[in-house]
Amino acid sequence: MSASKGKKIPRQPVPEQSAKARSKSFDEVSYGYTPTMAMLEATRCLQCKKPKCVMGCPVHVAIPEFIKLVAAGEFIAAARKIKETNSLPAVTGRVCPQEDQCEKYCVLGLKNEPVAIGQLERFAADYERREGKIEIPELAPSTGKKIAIIGAGPAGLTAAGDLAKLGHEVVIFEALHKAGGVLFYGIPQFRLPKEIVDAELEYLKLMGVEIKVNYVIGKIKSLDELMTDEGFDAVFVSTGSGLPYFLGIPGENLNGVYSANEFLTRVNLMHAWEFPVFDTPLHAHKTIAVIGGGNTALDAARTALRLPSTEKVMIVYRRSPDEMSARDEEIKHGKEEGLEFRYLENPVRILGADGWVTGVECQKMKLGEPDSSGRKKPIPIEGSEFELEADAVVIALGSGTNPLIAQNTEDLKTDSRGRIKLSDADIQKTSKKGVFAGGDIVTGAATVISAMGAGKKAALGIHDYVMSQ
Amino acid sequence: MFEIIDKQRLAAGVFRYVVQAPEIAKKAKAGQFVILRLNEHGERFPITIADWDSGQGTLTLFVQAIGKTSIEMSLLHGGDSILDLVGPLGLATEIENFGTVALVGGGFGIAAIHPIARELTQAGNKTISIMGSRNRDLLLMQDEMKKVSSEVRVATDDGSLGTEGLVTDVLNDMIDKGEIIDRVIAIGPLVMMKAVSELTRPLKIQTRVSLNPIMVDGTGMCGACRVTVGSEMKFACVDGPEFDGHRVDFDGLINRLKTYRPEEKKSLDQFSQVVDDECRLGNL
Numbered sequence: 001m002s003a004s005k006g007k008k009i010p011r012q013p014v015p016e017q018s019a020k021a022r023s024k025s026f027d028e029v030s031y032g033y034t035p036t037m038a039m040l041e042a043t044r045c046l047q048c049k050k051p052k053c054v055m056g057c058p059v060h061v062a063i064p065e066f067i068k069l070v071a072a073g074e075f076i077a078a079a080r081k082i083k084e085t086n087s088l089p090a091v092t093g094r095v096c097p098q099e100d101q102c103e104k105y106c107v108l109g110l111k112n113e114p115v116a117i118g119q120l121e122r123f124a125a126d127y128e129r130r131e132g133k134i135e136i137p138e139l140a141p142s143t144g145k146k147i148a149i150i151g152a153g154p155a156g157l158t159a160a161g162d163l164a165k166l167g168h169e170v171v172i173f174e175a176l177h178k179a180g181g182v183l184f185y186g187i188p189q190f191r192l193p194k195e196i197v198d199a200e201l202e203y204l205k206l207m208g209v210e211i212k213v214n215y216v217i218g219k220i221k222s223l224d225e226l227m228t229d230e231g232f233d234a235v236f237v238s239t240g241s242g243l244p245y246f247l248g249i250p251g252e253n254l255n256g257v258y259s260a261n262e263f264l265t266r267v268n269l270m271h272a273w274e275f276p277v278f279d280t281p282l283h284a285h286k287t288i289a290v291i292g293g294g295n296t297a298l299d300a301a302r303t304a305l306r307l308p309s310t311e312k313v314m315i316v317y318r319r320s321p322d323e324m325s326a327r328d329e330e331i332k333h334g335k336e337e338g339l340e341f342r343y344l345e346n347p348v349r350i351l352g353a354d355g356w357v358t359g360v361e362c363q364k365m366k367l368g369e370p371d372s373s374g375r376k377k378p379i380p381i382e383g384s385e386f387e388l389e390a391d392a393v394v395i396a397l398g399s400g401t402n403p404l405i406a407q408n409t410e411d412l413k414t415d416s417r418g419r420i421k422l423s424d425a426d427i428q429k430t431s432k433k434g435v436f437a438g439g440d441i442v443t444g445a446a447t448v449i450s451a452m453g454a455g456k457k458a459a460l461g462i463h464d465y466v467m468s469q
Numbered sequence: 470m471f472e473i474i475d476k477q478r479l480a481a482g483v484f485r486y487v488v489q490a491p492e493i494a495k496k497a498k499a500g501q502f503v504i505l506r507l508n509e510h511g512e513r514f515p516i517t518i519a520d521w522d523s524g525q526g527t528l529t530l531f532v533q534a535i536g537k538t539s540i541e542m543s544l545l546h547g548g549d550s551i552l553d554l555v556g557p558l559g560l561a562t563e564i565e566n567f568g569t570v571a572l573v574g575g576g577f578g579i580a581a582i583h584p585i586a587r588e589l590t591q592a593g594n595k596t597i598s599i600m601g602s603r604n605r606d607l608l609l610m611q612d613e614m615k616k617v618s619s620e621v622r623v624a625t626d627d628g629s630l631g632t633e634g635l636v637t638d639v640l641n642d643m644i645d646k647g648e649i650i651d652r653v654i655a656i657g658p659l660v661m662m663k664a665v666s667e668l669t670r671p672l673k674i675q676t677r678v679s680l681n682p683i684m685v686d687g688t689g690m691c692g693a694c695r696v697t698v699g700s701e702m703k704f705a706c707v708d709g710p711e712f713d714g715h716r717v718d719f720d721g722l723i724n725r726l727k728t729y730r731p732e733e734k735k736s737l738d739q740f741s742q743v744v745d746d747e748c749r750l751g752n753l
């Protein structure tokens with residue numbers, strides 16, 4: 001396939017459930033490429049000698065190489081190629097913000113649309129799973145070393161897989177009754193089907209990793225107890241981000257106000273949308289205002305839209321569309337599904353009657369100079385207050401850190417915001433001997449792929465550490 | 470799975486369970502709680518750890534059968550199992566020698582007061598337990614409370630045992646008669662804890678109350694358990710469940726606990742139907 005010919009093929013659209021069909025359905029929105037579509041899209045890749053896309057990927061997936069294999073119809077080989085650096089491609093293909101990472105740097109994107117790297121990654125991984133061709137890699141001979149992983153999100157799962165491959169005995173301790181972290185309780189089914197997360201957990205179990213749920217480390221066992229009484233040679237702390245931020249405005253304790261974490265956990269983890277078959281309820285609301293502009297806000301809003309009683313969902317965001325951090329695809333899908341996007345508006349008070357939410361008082365904003373995040377700072381316009389009618393408010397402003405491990409481990413250094421400090425970032429090592437950390441608990445809320453990258457680096461760091469002891 | 474070793478009915482709708490959970494039992498402290506999930510369809514349900522035996526590896530839990538989950542649990546017996554049990558959660562009660570401590574337990578709250586009374590007595594305090602309930606038949610754990618407290622006072626609404634009236638009447642009376650109280654710990658219905666806090670506020674007696682807001686994860690992730698203490702937002706599962714009673718916004722919490730009333734009723738109605746059907750079929 002010559003390069004000049006490749007340029008002429010447009011980026012292949014992805015088949016999806018129609019907006020109407022999916023607006024009340026929790027089934028996955030996107031069907032993904034068929035083999036023919038994937039091969040055609042793969043031929044668009046120019047096979048650059050110095051691929052810029054790879055530099056844009058936090059874990060440097062061998063992008064041109066795997067795409068070449070897809071173009072040749074060697075889908076399983078393609079999946080294995082990706083897995084050399086990225087152990088959860090079925091997940092990242094669906095949730096990475098590709099437009100800010102690999103695809104942002106694709107040279108085709110200069111004039112035309114970039115290669116659909118994320119979709120191809122997803123396709124290869126799905127193909128391998130659906131064909132039942134997932135194989136357990138060859139495990140190194142047992143080293144006799146035991147590693148504890150605290151928290152079963154993407155960081156922990158990645159580290160566990162890599163450490164098991166290196167011949168270590170790995171036990172994951174997870175606080176909830178279900179492993180997966182945000183992949184399970186946060187990101188909804190219609191974007192990331194739970195079967196995919198379950199398949200990854202099965203894969204780890206086949207590799208000999210033990211997953212213990214219902215273990216809140218820091219409470220039931222301290223890090224020191226794990227290393228002294230339980231014989232673990234090293235610990236990886238990957239407990240993710242913690243308590244959600246609220247707005248700090250009047251009315252936040254009214255009934256009908258939720259953090260996005262609570263709202264999503266009720267639905268994803270606890271199946272509140274199947275109440276009363278499942279016991280966890282979610283109150284039936286009609287008009288829901290979601291505050292924020294990130295993936296969490298979009299997930300909460302689109303989840304709200306799918307609940308049977310919902311008539312209208314608004315995203316209220318204090319900046320403009322350009323500053324929204326949610327993935328482009330989610331914003332596009334949300335628009336198609338009928339979300340109302342309200343920009344440059346900021347809640348100043350949640351209104352209520354008889355203890356329940358009745359609306360939100362907002363203020364109009366304008367954009368000023370860029371702030372410390374590099375985004376233009378929103379400035380309130382005096383006298384522009386107005387009321388939005390709503391019977392529920394979901395707050396999606398991000399989250400702080402979970403205090404449990406740091407509270408109960410004296411010699412583990414944290415920063416002013418409670419995030420675990422690394423003493424050697426190359427190997428994810430903390431101030432405490434034998435303890436490594438990575439993912440959101442170190443960086444603050446970030447991305448799945450960066451958490452996985454940290455898990456990978458930690459696995460190598462931990463391997464060197466335990467083998468030298 | 471966590472096996473139920475023993476179950477006893479203590480009063481109408483009140484049951485005591487002994488559950489096998491050795492690792493939690495080893496770490497449990499007075500004032501902490503666990504979250505359980507009975508089965509795959511279950512909700513995550515917080516329960517105070519009423520007692521523990523690290524030697525036997527067991528926890529004692531009290532359940533008052535009033536909602537779907539608690540009634541479903543009341544149908545479980547020794548030999549049955551609970552699917553998920555996680556803990557110990559929350560911060561433990563502060564145990565020190567404070568001097569004289571009044572422990573006020575209302576209704577079902579007495580089960581939570583019991584281990585705290587024991588620990589405080591062991592720490593050298595003079596412990597005066599004030600137990601309240603609607604009538605004598607509903608009063609829990611009288612003998613057990615006598616064993617672990619320096620003194621026990623009882624108040625019942627109908628006067629069928631002890632003083633006729635409320636626990637606050639007893640507390641007020643004691644203070645009037647010159648008993649110097651250094652600290653109060655109150656656990657029970659929110660209105661009771663609020664009344665106790667109102668009583669002790671002008672007297673500046675340090676008062677601790679144990680709150681039971683709505684919870685989902687119980688690990689500091691979801692924010693459902695937020696309560697206003699002073700002017701701050703606190704999270705009962707990681708910052709509590711005990712707080713300074715003089716600073717808690719009880720009215721806000723009382724309102725928030727109403728959130729799922731309609732759904733709780735629906736869940737219970739549907740469940741009652743199932744239970745009735747099963748009974749009719751002779752399965753229960």
Ligand SMILES: Cc1cc2nc3c(=O)[nH]c(=O)nc-3n(C[C@H](O)[C@H](O)[C@H](O)COP(=O)(O)OP(=O)(O)OC[C@H]3O[C@@H](n4cnc5c(N)ncnc54)[C@H](O)[C@@H]3O)c2cc1C
Binds near residue numbers: 097239446447
């Ligand atoms: C709603 C939502 C949508 C998102 N969408 C995207 C997206 O589209 N793309 C993207 O790249 N990123 C997205 N993110 C961010 C991404 O999910 C996180 O950055 C990533 O999951 C962090 O991984 P982690 O392994 O550090 O932690 P987590 O996934 O948070 O996992 C941590 C795990 O540790 C457990 N744990 C916590 N404390 C303890 C303890 N004391 N003992 C034992 N276990 C404990 C937790 O229960 C949890 O299971 C989203 C986040 C949210 C909330």
Ligand code: SF4
Binds near residue numbers: 061063086092096449
């Ligand atoms: S892991 Fe994410 S950033 Fe890297 S190639 Fe795959 S989709 Fe792109």
Ligand code: FES
Binds near residue numbers: 690691694695706
């Ligand atoms: S119950 Fe979720 S944060 Fe406390």
